[in-house]
Amino acid sequence: xxxxxxxxxxxxxxxxxxxxxxxxxxxxxxxxxxxxxxxxxxxxxxxxxxxxxxxxxxxxxxxxxxxxxxxxxxxxxxxxxxxxxxxxxxxxxxxxxxxxxxxxxxxxxxxxxxxxxxxxxxxxxxxxxxxxxxxxxxxxxxxxxxxxxxxxxxxxxxxxxxxxxxxxxxxxxxxxxxxxxxxxxxxxxxxxxxxxxxxxxxxxxxxxxxxxxxxxxxxxxxxxxxxxxxxxxxxxxxxxxxxxxxxxxxxxxxxxxxxxxxxxxxxxxxxxxxxxxxxxxxxxxxxxxxxxxxxxxxxxxxxxxxxxxxxxxxxxxxxxxxxxxxxxxxxxxxxxxxxxxxxxxxxxxxxxxxxxxxxxxxxxxxxxxxxxxxxxxxxxxxxxxxxxxxxxxxxxxxxxxxxxxxxxxxxxxxxxxxxxxxxxxxxxxxxxxxxxxxxxxxxxxxxxxxxxxx
Amino acid sequence: xxxxxxxxxxxxxxxxxxxxxxxxxxxxxxxxxxxxxxxxxxxxxxxxxxxxxxxxxxxxxxxxxxxxxxxxxxxxxxxxxxxxxxxxxxxxxxxxxxxxxxxxxxxxxxxxxxxxxxxxxxxxxxxxxxxxxxxxxxxxxxxxxxxxxxxxxxxxxxxxxxxxxxxxxxxxxxxxxxxxxxxxxxxxxxxxxxxxxxxxxxxxxxxxxxxxxxxxxxxxxxxxxxxxxxxxxxxxxxxxxxxxxxxxxxxxxxxxxxxxxxxxxxxxxxxxxxxxxxxxxxxxxxxxxxxxxxxxxxxxxxxxxxxxxxxxxxxxxxxxxxxxxxxxxxxxxxxxxxxxxxxxxxxxxxxxxxxxxxxxxxxxxxxxxxxxxxxxxxxxxxxxxxxxxxxxxxxxxxxxxxxxxxxxxxxxxxxxxxxxxxxxxxxxxxxxxxxxxxxxxxxxxxxxxxxxxx
Numbered sequence: 041x042x043x044x045x046x047x048x049x050x051x052x053x054x055x056x057x058x059x060x061x062x063x064x065x066x067x068x069x070x071x072x073x074x075x076x077x078x079x080x081x082x083x084x085x086x087x088x089x090x091x092x093x094x095x096x097x098x099x100x101x102x103x104x105x106x107x108x109x110x111x112x113x114x115x116x117x118x119x120x121x122x123x124x125x126x127x128x129x130x131x132x133x134x135x136x137x138x139x140x141x142x143x144x145x146x147x148x149x150x151x152x153x154x155x156x157x158x159x160x161x162x163x164x165x166x167x168x169x170x171x172x173x174x175x176x177x178x179x180x181x182x183x184x185x186x187x188x189x190x191x192x193x194x195x196x197x198x199x200x201x202x203x204x205x206x207x208x209x210x211x212x213x214x215x216x217x218x219x220x221x222x223x224x225x226x227x228x229x230x231x232x233x234x235x236x237x238x239x240x241x242x243x244x245x246x247x248x249x250x251x252x253x254x255x256x257x258x259x260x261x262x263x264x265x266x267x268x269x270x271x272x273x274x275x276x277x278x279x280x281x282x283x284x285x286x287x288x289x290x291x292x293x294x295x296x297x298x299x300x301x302x303x304x305x306x307x308x309x310x311x312x313x314x315x316x317x318x319x320x321x322x323x324x325x326x327x328x329x330x331x332x333x334x335x336x337x338x339x340x341x342x343x344x345x346x347x348x349x350x351x352x353x354x355x356x357x358x359x360x361x362x363x364x365x366x367x368x369x370x371x372x373x374x375x376x377x378x379x380x381x382x383x384x385x386x387x388x389x390x391x392x393x394x395x396x397x398x399x400x401x402x403x404x405x406x407x408x409x410x411x412x413x414x415x416x417x418x419x420x421x422x423x424x425x426x427x428x429x430x431x432x433x434x435x436x437x438x439x440x441x442x443x444x445x446x447x448x449x450x451x452x453x454x455x456x457x458x459x460x461x462x463x464x465x466x467x468x469x470x471x472x473x474x475x476x477x478x479x480x481x482x483x484x485x486x487x488x489x490x491x492x493x494x
Numbered sequence: 495x496x497x498x499x500x501x502x503x504x505x506x507x508x509x510x511x512x513x514x515x516x517x518x519x520x521x522x523x524x525x526x527x528x529x530x531x532x533x534x535x536x537x538x539x540x541x542x543x544x545x546x547x548x549x550x551x552x553x554x555x556x557x558x559x560x561x562x563x564x565x566x567x568x569x570x571x572x573x574x575x576x577x578x579x580x581x582x583x584x585x586x587x588x589x590x591x592x593x594x595x596x597x598x599x600x601x602x603x604x605x606x607x608x609x610x611x612x613x614x615x616x617x618x619x620x621x622x623x624x625x626x627x628x629x630x631x632x633x634x635x636x637x638x639x640x641x642x643x644x645x646x647x648x649x650x651x652x653x654x655x656x657x658x659x660x661x662x663x664x665x666x667x668x669x670x671x672x673x674x675x676x677x678x679x680x681x682x683x684x685x686x687x688x689x690x691x692x693x694x695x696x697x698x699x700x701x702x703x704x705x706x707x708x709x710x711x712x713x714x715x716x717x718x719x720x721x722x723x724x725x726x727x728x729x730x731x732x733x734x735x736x737x738x739x740x741x742x743x744x745x746x747x748x749x750x751x752x753x754x755x756x757x758x759x760x761x762x763x764x765x766x767x768x769x770x771x772x773x774x775x776x777x778x779x780x781x782x783x784x785x786x787x788x789x790x791x792x793x794x795x796x797x798x799x800x801x802x803x804x805x806x807x808x809x810x811x812x813x814x815x816x817x818x819x820x821x822x823x824x825x826x827x828x829x830x831x832x833x834x835x836x837x838x839x840x841x842x843x844x845x846x847x848x849x850x851x852x853x854x855x856x857x858x859x860x861x862x863x864x865x866x867x868x869x870x871x872x873x874x875x876x877x878x879x880x881x882x883x884x885x886x887x888x889x890x891x892x893x894x895x896x897x898x899x900x901x902x903x904x905x906x907x908x909x910x911x912x913x914x915x916x917x918x919x920x921x922x923x924x925x926x927x928x929x930x931x932x933x934x935x936x937x938x939x940x941x942x943x944x945x946x947x948x
Contacts, residue, residue: 063671063678070671070678074703076614080583100602102684102701110681116669116703119610125579126614129534144600148554148634156573160530160580179697180602215570217517217524222792224517224524227564230556243633247556249528249570338676 046461047424047454048310048431048473050095050137050279051086053079055117057438058316059402060345061336063114068438073114076126082439083127086134089447090461092472093135093166094127095259095279095433096120100144101176103348112341121153128161135469137166137259142199143192144172144181150199151206151246158251163468166257167203168279169270171196173351189376193266198239200258200274205233207255208480209245231482253468254477263291263377272298276475277310279433281381281406288313288407288428310430310473313423314406317416318437319445326410333437334398342397349405350379359394362386378405402437413449420450421459501878501913502764502885502927503905504549504591504733505540507533509571511892512770513856514799515790517568522892527568530580536893537581540588543901544915546926547589547620548581549713549733549887550574554598555630557802566795575607582615589923591620591713596653597646598626598635604653605660605700612705617922620711621657622733623724625650627805643830647720649693654712654728656696659687661709662934663699685936707922708931717745717831726752730929731764733887735835735860742767742861742882764884764927767877768860771870772891773899780864787891788852796851803859804833813848816840832859856891867903874904875913 052058055078056068063070072078086094102115109115120138128136136157140150150167158165171192178186187195214229233244260267260275271278272295282288296306318333320326339359347354350366357364363386369376382405386396402408409419423429436442454460466472506512509532510522517524526532540548556569563569574592582590590611594604604621612619625646632640641649668683687698714721714729725732726749736742750760772787774780793813801808804820811818817840823830836859840850856862863873877883890896908914920926 064673064676066673070673073669073671074613076582076616099701100606101697102699108681110684111677111679114678116664116701118613118702119606122575122579122607122610122614125576126583128530129580129583145603146598146635149599152554152573153576156576159528159572160576162530176697179695181600182693182695210570215527217527219518219520219524222518223565224568225565227562230564239636241633241636243555243630245556247553247570248572 043425045474047420047429047459048092048312049089049460050093050312050431050433051082051089051091051443052095052097052314052433052435053082053439054097054435055079055439056114057442058404058435059333059437060113060341060404061333061338061401062438064336065333065438067441069440074116074118076118076123078439079118079123079127080130082443083131083134085440085443085447087131089451090464091134092431093137093164093469095137095168096123096139098139098141099174099177100141100172100180101174103174103176103344108338108340109344112338113344121157124165125157125160128157128164133464135164135166135257135472136161137168137257139168139170141170141172142196143187144177147199147202147206147240147242148246151203152248154256155207155246155248155251158253158256159248163252163470165251165253166259166277166469168259168261169196169200169275170261174348189264190266193262193270195239197270197274198237200270202233202235202237202240202242204255205235205481206242206244206246207251208482209233210249211480211483212250215249250480253470254480257469257473257475267377268295268298271295271309272304273302275309277312277473280311280313281378282313282428283381283385283407285423285426285428288423289426292428307474308476310475312431312433313429314403314433314435315420316403316406316408316435316437317442317446317450318402318408318410319416319442319449320412323411323415326412329437330402330410333402337398337401339394342401343393345401345404346382346393346397349400350382354393357393360392362390362392363396381405403435406435413453416450417453417457420454421457424459497879499928500915501874501883501908502546502766503543503914504547504766504885504887505536505545505897506549506551506768506887506889507536507893508551508889509533509893510568511896512858512889513787513891514567514795514858515787515792515855516892518790519787519892521895523894528570528572530572530577532893533572533577533581534584536897537585537588539894539897539901541585543905544918545588546885547591547923549591549622550577550593552593552595553628553631554595554626555628555634557628557630557798562792562794563798566792567798575611578619579611579614582611582618587918589618589620589711589926590615591622591711593622593624595624595626596650597641598631601653601656601660601694601696602700605657606702608710609661609700609702609705612707612710613702617706617924619705619707620713620731620923622713622715623650623654623729624715628802643718644720647716647724651724651728652691652693654724656687656689656691656694658709659689659935660696660698660700661705662936663687664703665934665937666704669703704934707924708934711923711927711929721831722749722752725749725763726758727756729763731766731927734765734767735832736767736882737835737839737861739877739880739882742877743880746882761928762930764929766885766887767883768857768887768889769874770857770860770862770889770891771896771900771904772856772862772864773870773896773903774866777865777869780866783891784856784864787856791852791855793848796855797847799855799858800836800847800851803854804836808847811847814846816844816846817850835859857889860889867907870904871907871911874908875911878913
């Protein structure tokens with residue numbers, strides 16, 4: 041069925057590419073991983089392609105899961121908030137989404153930094169809320185152990201609530217700058233946060249006024265049961281990972297179905313699965329590219345990637361043997377949904393450890409789509425028109441070329457089909473995503489204020 | 495006596511000006527306090543004037559010290575790290591100094607953000623280390639009470655040490671990006687932090703390689719006894735507040751004299767007092783400007799400013815009476831040196847509360863210099879050539895005009911006298927400040943590596 045609204049696109053900027061061996065690929069810019077100019081070029085390419093946003097993942101540790109980890113994996117990256125702020129100055133339209141963990145940060149700082157980015161970018165900021173999932177990160181913040189999965193989500197929920205209250209502390213119009221009347225601000229429109237919770241006590245108000253978007257867009261990625269519930273209550277975009285149309289449809293129905301209970305409409309939450317596109321002028325060229333990437337994966341790096349994705353150390357096991365007996369899902373204290381996804385993939389197809397890491401070394405659990413620009417567009421269209429996605433987070437295998445191919449070859453095809461914008465509409469990221477500007481929790485609600493845009 | 499080296503200049507960008515009533519002044523941009531374009535313009539003006547750096551103060555709270563505080567004071571500002579990152583993209587030469595407190599942050603995040611800013615700006619980042627001084631800030635971070643002065647400095651010292659170790663974790667040259675040899679990095683040049691201290695346990699290494707400057711420049715502002723000792727051990731620039739040449743000389747001698755005990759040279763630390771310049775084409779015009787600012791101060795805002803500076807609530811006392819009996823210095827848990835400075839100023843000149851707040855409403859405890867461009871230059875030259883300062887942090891009363899006047903009228907005069915650069919030298923902020931690039935604490939030290947530049 042044809043959809044009236046357009047699909048949305050995010051550009052997942054993992055440098056020098058989403059494939060774990062991207063840094064070895066002859067056309068990737070492996071020298072430029074800490075070079076701001078590399079990011080600027082990629083963001084400008086995404087903007088040229090009319091992407092809704094660029095998206096930066098993040099983590100707070102260097103991992104040494106295997107002896108060669110420090111040699112064979114790219115473990116350095118610029119910090120998202122500083123990087124996105126620079127990109128705000130160097131771009132005009134594209135949204136700027138950054139990952140910040142609720143487990144190792146303070147709500148006041150997070151609210152302020154995203155508010156600040158929203159001012160600097162004139163309404164293009166988005167926060168991808170994650171809860172972190174490794175012990176290595178805990179050990180960089182004076183803790184012995186990573187917080188348990190349930191507690192992380194409990195903390196995350198309270199954290200997001202506090203951040204939203206901080207963003208609402210100054211009503212729209214609270215700043216007067218009235219020189220004659222000696223009133224810089226209208227105190228009747230300034231509200232303390234006064235939060236007394238289990239995890240945080242925050243007096244407020246924030247020392248930045250309400251951001252241009254009201255709230256920067258809130259993105260969430262967890263697909264576990266508490267993750268879905270948190271998303272249904274608080275997220276405006278979900279970034280998710282599915283292999284098959286059926287799984288993605290089931291997830292889409294599930295999460296959209298949870299919204300009503302929080303007084304929300306289906307349009308208030310956009311579901312954007314990650315896709316890993318391998319693009320060739322012919323299908324054969326795409327397959328050759330894929331094979332080339334696979335042969336570039338150092339064995340230890342492949343095993344380590346897989347171990348990280350399932351939060352279980354596979355290095356003691358034969359690489360050409362099957363997956364060993366894994367712990368029960370309840371015992372997993374990492375990304376639970378990713379664990380489940382990979383275990384069922386291995387079981388279903390009887391894959392060895394090597395085959396499984398080759399399978400995930402590019403998409404890392406997300407959907408791989410391969411072929412000509414037409415075939416790539418077909419695969420996106422199928423999910424978009426069949427209740428599986430409102431848009432996609434595009435994960436180029438390598439940069440800059442992987443994103444340039446998508447922008448120059450696939451975007452025009454999506455535009456020809458009427459599936460994607462040809463010009464930026466509106467002004468803010470919310471306008472582009474078709475998300476309404478949130479009401480202020482402190483302000484008196486005008487009647488009929490629940491209308492949604494887009 | 496003439497000095498061989500040039501003086502250094504920082505532009506203290508308090509928006510819309512350093513004077514507490516700047517937002518009421520007819521030529522200030524009071525509407526633009528959260529407008530990034532206003533900051534961009536100011537930073538470009540500083541760069542046009544060949545300033546070493548722009549400097550952003552910061553705090554983590556809105557204060558309600560008096561009933562009208564929310565109405566009559568500018569309490570919102572953009573967050574420094576996001577703002578400086580955007581300015582990095584919009585400028586080429588000027589250094590970028592931001593204030594971040596060690597009391598309400600984590601060393602891993604601070605090390606990473608400044609490392610990231612240093613990459614984005616290609617070696618122009620500086621961190622102004624503060625310890626915060628209000629209860630309002632504590633209450634935004636789940637704490638009832640502000641940490642005691644001594645404990646704040648103890649924490650700060652450990653914090654800065656950990657940050658430096660994190661910056662050193664990847665030696666220069668650790669990133670190889672060797673595609674053929676399958677070595678992205680050289681693990682023999684990557685070092686864990688392994689810090690186990692009283693305040694922090696940090697495993698490391700950082701997930702950003704060593705910054706372009708080795709370490710971003712470390713600035714410090716405290717002038718109390720522990721503040722001076724921390725500065726002598728760790729700071730590369732001191733931002734300080736003195737009223738008289740004699741005080742400034744004594745401080746200069748004192749701090750420079752402490753360096754040897756930490757194996758440092760006098761040139762390793764630049765002392766840059768704050769100055770608040772009121773510039774007129776004639777001295778009379780400058781005096782009229784000053785009087786105009788004074789009449790614009792709302793009484794409550796003046797009393798509140800003063801109360802904040804001395805960490806003591808003056809609102810119950812008659813504004814045209816003397817300062818009441820203040821607590822002993824030992825009981826003060828705010829900025830101790832500022833407290834001392836203002837108390838002795840009031841005592842020395844027998845000032846009322848109103849007279850004292852008028853005196854501090856502009857310079858806020860820093861040195862006020864007033865007059866024609868020639869007179870302003872004279873006053874800077876006197877301190878620079880008489881062992882009181884290596885440079886100055888310029889605090890324009892209002893923006894954008896106050897900085898434009900300094901750049902267009904005073905800078906050319908300083909250049910004519912041979913006191914200030916006419917073109918940017920070197921590439922990094924360290925090059926401009928005449929600070930050497932620090933050795934890496936983990937790397938084998940080359941012989942004779944203690945040479946200083948500048």
